[in-house]
């Protein structure tokens with residue numbers, strides 16, 4: 001049977017995936033997009049998105065992602081509510097890439113990987129209970145809601161130090177909970193934390209619970225892991241800043257990843273080490289991690305894919 005080789009397959013349905021689809025479809029690549037287990041991506045887990053340009057009154061995450069999907073479908077993107085489970089990438093210029101959705105085989109000249117990343121949490125039941133009610137993994141996204149209030153930041157690495165110093169400019173006081181007796185963050189970041197007067201660092205302290213009324217955070221319950229003494233910190237927001245995991249398990253061994261599992265792309269482009277395979281959004285970006293930057297890189301990936309195909313002829 002003759003193989004149906006698609007021009008462009010997009011893996012993932014967050015802002016980068018759907019933006020790539022809009023651009024690829026308008027370039028007549030007839031893209032087919034696989035949504036994975038979280039159609040719409042990370043933003044479907046949040047309420048207000050106030051920083052995506054074009055929505056003066058803000059919009060909920062799920063509504064915004066429906067809008068992006070509708071726009072992609074308007075130009076005949078085919079959306080499959082399936083997960084890509086395995087890939088076999090070609091290393092040849094002009095080669096055919098093979099993807100699997102379970103037993104289904106998909107063949108493509110170009111693949112845009114936009115599988116995102118997942119914020120790590122501590123695993124406390126209370127994190128789920130208060131998610132959307134004061135627990136967050138993104139200071140840039142949610143810090144604004146806590147202006148003038150007190151917050152906790154959990155973590156000891158560069159991300160935690162950056163989140164804490166960012167929040168310190170907006171909120172009244174930041175309490176940082178660090179499990180060990182020292183930071184893992186770079187010296188420069190540690191200095192920034194130490195030189196910020198409204199950050200208090202509690203070494204040897206861990207978050208063990210959250211208290212509040214109507215699923216809104218009012219107190220962080222913490223333990224000193226040296227003395228086992230428990231106490232509470234009155235706060236409205238708790239930022240978990242212990243890192244992200246890029247969704248790249250199925251690509252391991254197939255494509256170049258950095259030491260943290262993010263897909264490596266050529267500087268200033270979406271090109272990976274493989275011809276015809278491009279990456280966009282949080283799966284290749286551990287720095288900005290915003291919907292607008294993900295969307296921008298989705299546009300880049302579609303344009304890079306279009307150019308790659310044009311150069312084959």
Ligand SMILES: Cc1cc2nc3c(=O)[nH]c(=O)nc-3n(C[C@H](O)[C@H](O)[C@H](O)COP(=O)(O)OP(=O)(O)OC[C@H]3O[C@@H](n4cnc5c(N)ncnc54)[C@H](O)[C@@H]3O)c2cc1C
Nearest residue numbers: 012013014016036038041042084115116281282289290291
């Ligand atoms: C609670 C929360 C609130 C946020 N608030 C804001 C905000 O206010 N403003 C802002 O700019 N940013 C916000 N962000 C960050 C923003 O959501 C991300 O930067 C953005 O969603 C990244 O987009 P992406 O396209 O890279 O991937 P994601 O949104 O992470 O989507 C990844 C997609 O890949 C799919 N996928 C994964 N594996 C597979 C597979 N094997 N096969 C097929 N599909 C797969 C998933 O199902 C999903 O659809 C928030 C994040 C969170 C978690």
